[in-house]
Structures are given as structure tokens and as C-alpha cells.
Amino acid sequence: MAVTTTLAARTGTAFQVSQGGTLRVINTYGSQVVDTWAVARQEPQHGLSMAHTRAMLGRLTVKAGDELVDDRRRPILHIAEDTSPGVHDTLIPACDPVRYQQLGRKGHHDNCSDNCHRALAESGLPDLLTPVPAPLNLFMNVPVNSDGDSVLLRALTDVVVVLPACPQDLVPVNGDLQQPRDVEVRITDAPGKQAEEPS
Amino acid sequence: MAVTTTLAARTGTAFQVSQGGTLRVINTYGSQVVDTWAVARQEPQHGLSMAHTRAMLGRLTVKAGDELVDDRRRPILHIAEDTSPGVHDTLIPACDPVRYQQLGRKGHHDNCSDNCHRALAESGLPDLLTPVPAPLNLFMNVPVNSDGDSVLLRALTDVVVVLPACPQDLVPVNGDLQQPRDVEVRITDAPGKQAEEPS
Numbered sequence: 116m117a118v119t120t121t122l123a124a125r126t127g128t129a130f131q132v133s134q135g136g137t138l139r140v141i142n143t144y145g146s147q148v149v150d151t152w153a154v155a156r157q158e159p160q161h162g163l164s165m166a167h168t169r170a171m172l173g174r175l176t177v178k179a180g181d182e183l184v185d186d187r188r189r190p191i192l193h194i195a196e197d198t199s200p201g202v203h204d205t206l207i208p209a210c211d212p213v214r215y216q217q218l219g220r221k222g223h224h225d226n227c228s229d230n231c232h233r234a235l236a237e238s239g240l241p242d243l244l245t246p247v248p249a250p251l252n253l254f255m256n257v258p259v260n261s262d263g264d265s266v267l268l269r270a271l272t273d274v275v276v277v278l279p280a281c282p283q284d285l286v287p288v289n290g291d292l293q294q295p296r297d298v299e300v301r302i303t304d305a306p307g308k309q310a311e312e313p314s
Numbered sequence: 315m316a317v318t319t320t321l322a323a324r325t326g327t328a329f330q331v332s333q334g335g336t337l338r339v340i341n342t343y344g345s346q347v348v349d350t351w352a353v354a355r356q357e358p359q360h361g362l363s364m365a366h367t368r369a370m371l372g373r374l375t376v377k378a379g380d381e382l383v384d385d386r387r388r389p390i391l392h393i394a395e396d397t398s399p400g401v402h403d404t405l406i407p408a409c410d411p412v413r414y415q416q417l418g419r420k421g422h423h424d425n426c427s428d429n430c431h432r433a434l435a436e437s438g439l440p441d442l443l444t445p446v447p448a449p450l451n452l453f454m455n456v457p458v459n460s461d462g463d464s465v466l467l468r469a470l471t472d473v474v475v476v477l478p479a480c481p482q483d484l485v486p487v488n489g490d491l492q493q494p495r496d497v498e499v500r501i502t503d504a505p506g507k508q509a510e511e512p513s
Binding site for chain 1: 410
């Protein structure tokens with residue numbers, strides 16, 4: 116069974132993906148950064164860790180074929196496909212209220228940190244991401260194009276993947292137009308489970 | 315008032331440093347990596363964040379003059395001096411039991427993650443570092459030399475600094491001899507407080 120949904124610009128959502136299932140993130144407009152978190156559904160105190168992933172890969176960025184690990188160095192996601200041409204950042208934290216204050220914004224600005232906490236709360240999973248860990252910034256530093264680049268992530272355990280479509284519009288993180296855009300997300304069960312629930 | 319103490323090889327200790335005070339880490343044998351954590355004493359849920367520090371500095375490594383920030387992008391430590399010639403890593407996580415298992419070690423091996431938790435527990439501060447955040451790896455990637463390179467850190471708020479002398483002896487992180495060594499640590503109060511407590 117496959118479900119396709121739209122992640123609206125400036126928002127964040129938590130997606131449940133069972134072991135072996137996949138989640139495809141389609142960069143519909145080609146310029147949207149998607150900060151990506153994942154926590155193990157059964158052990159939500161453990162989640163995707165960029166520092167441990169860098170150490171395991173011996174690289175600063177990730178690419179198709181890589182297994183991404185949690186803070187126990189245990190594989191949690193597999194990058195099954197990557198049709199994008201560029202770099203997925205592992206170094207930069209999520210945007211947060213302080214970042215927008217520093218950029219001169221008075222008052223509220225949507226931000227990935229708050230969106231992450233809200234999405235986790237709505238998913239019913241205990242929110243143990245305090246502070247929010249450094250995410251995998253899908254499509255960050257990628258040249259703007261409009262091909263609908265996508266990344267296919269495979270769950271190596273039962274996970275909750277939290278995806279915000281980054282609302283950053285004060286610096287050109289989300290393309291030169293500084294315009295947060297919608298992103299398409301497609302979740303597919305593991306092959307074994309497809310048989311149980313034919314689409 | 316200044317206090318000098320030795321951080322024994324393979325162990326970790328938490329040091330209290332009040333705002334404006336300094337902590338000098340002296341790489342006595344020139345080859346020892348010191349994973350460095352710091353948490354705000356009044357708000358121990360917030361601590362030094364390598365991801366936020368990289369974003370604020372726009373660099374992957376730190377150098378003298380830099381202000382290092384916590385997960386709220388708030389300055390927490392200042393690198394007041396750095397007599398070492400090299401790189402202080404911001405990218406790699408602390409060693410942990412899994413790391414040594416992966417290197418083929420059967421049974422217990424001292425590790426910085428456990429040493430960090432133990433040191434925080436002994437300091438009486440609530441241990442909110444779960445999982446242990448990526449530390450500032452002082453002297454990591456620095457060529458071996460025996461000059462007693464040192465780094466002087468100034469507390470920008472009241473902090474607890476946690477320092478393990480990394481026990482990694484299965485790969486040449488701590489010099490080509492793979493020999494964890496003692497490290498000297500010197501803590502000095504802020505100038506204003508020196509007047510109150512003359513040495």
C-alpha cells in the first residue's frame with residue numbers, strides 16, 4: 116500500500132514508517148529544504164544522529180546506498196534512491212525562533228524546531244527531542260531546478276520520520292526566490308506487508 | 315584563584331566554571347583528544363551545540379576568538395587562547411561502548427560517553443545529556459607534538475564543563491602510539507572574583 120500526501124510549505128508532519136517500508140520525499144518545486152528527523156518508534160529516546168552517521172560513513176554528506184545511524188550507531192534509515200543532483204547537508208541545525216530574531220524578524224516566524232515538536236506531539240509519540248537534534252537537511256545546498264528531485268528513504272526499523280518544509284524565507288536557503296514551497300511525500304509499506312494490504 | 319588539576323587518562327571529570335572564569339586544557343603529552351561538553355549550570359537542559367556553533371561561525375572548526383554557542387544559539391564558551399597548531403574537530407561523536415564493539419573489543423572498554431554521564435552524576439547536576447551530544451573534540455586531528463599545547467576557554471555564563479581524556483586506544487585518535495595520556499586542567503575565576511578570593 117502506498118500513500119501520497121503533500122507536506123505544505125512552512126509546516127511539519129510526522130510520518131510512521133514500518134521496518135522495510137519507504138518514504139519518498141519529492142522536491143516538487145526543486146528548491147525546498149526538508150529537515151529530516153527520525154526516531155525509533157519502539158525507543159523514541161533514540162533517533163537519527165548526524166554526528167554518528169558522519170563517523171560511520173567517513174563523509175560529511177550522504178548519498179544513495181548509505182545507511183544512516185542513530186545515536187547508538189544502529190542503522191535506522193537507508194537512502195534507497197536519490198535523483199537529486201546535489202548535497203544533503205548534515206552540518207547545520209534546524210531553524211528556530213532565535214535564528215529569525217537574529218535575522219531581524221520581530222514576533223513569530225514559523226520554524227522547523229517548533230514544527231518538529233508540534234508534529235511529534237500530534238503523532239502521539241513522546242517528544243524526547245529536547246533540544247531538537249541536528250537534522251538531515253534534504254536538498255540543502257542543491258542548485259535550484261524544477262525536476263521534482265526525490266530521495267527515497269527505507270526504514271531499517273519501525274520509525275517515525277518528522278519532516279518540516281523549512282519556512283526560511285529571510286535568507287536564500289529555499290532557493291533564490293526565498294519562497295518556501297510544498298513538498299510531496301510518498302510512503303510505501305515493506306514488500307511483505309504489501310501482500311497483506313493490496314493497494 | 316586558580317586551581318590546577320590533572321585529568322587522568324581514560325577518565326572524565328566535570329568542572330564548575332563561573333561566568334567570566336577560564337578553564338585551560340593543557341595537552342601535556344601533545345597527543346590526547348579531549349571531548350569537551352559544557353552545560354549551563356542554571357539551565358542544564360541547554361548545552362554547547364556543535365551544529366549551532368558551526369552555523370553561527372560559518373566554519374567547520376573553531377579557533378581562538380570564537381564564541382561557541384548552545385542549542386539556543388546563545389554564547390556559552392569563548393576560546394580565549396589556543397596555542398595548539400591544529401584542528402579541533404566539531405564533526406565526530408564521542409566514543410561509546412558500541413564503537414569499541416565495532417572495533418572488535420569484547421567486554422568493557424572505557425569510553426567518553428559513559429565517562430561523561432558518570433562525571434555529570436558525580437557533579438550533582440541533573441544529567442540531561444541523553445543521548446550525549448556531539449562534543450567539541452579538542453586536539454582531535456592535531457599532529458603529535460610534545461609542547462603541551464593548550465586551549466583557554468572562558469565561561470560566558472555559569473557552566474559545568476565535562477572533560478573526558480578519551481580512552482580510545484584501538485585506532486590512532488590519540489596519537490600514533492594509541493596511548494591515552496593524562497591532561498592538565500587549570501581553572502581560574504573571573505577577574506572580579508579574584509579580588510574576593512586572593513590566591
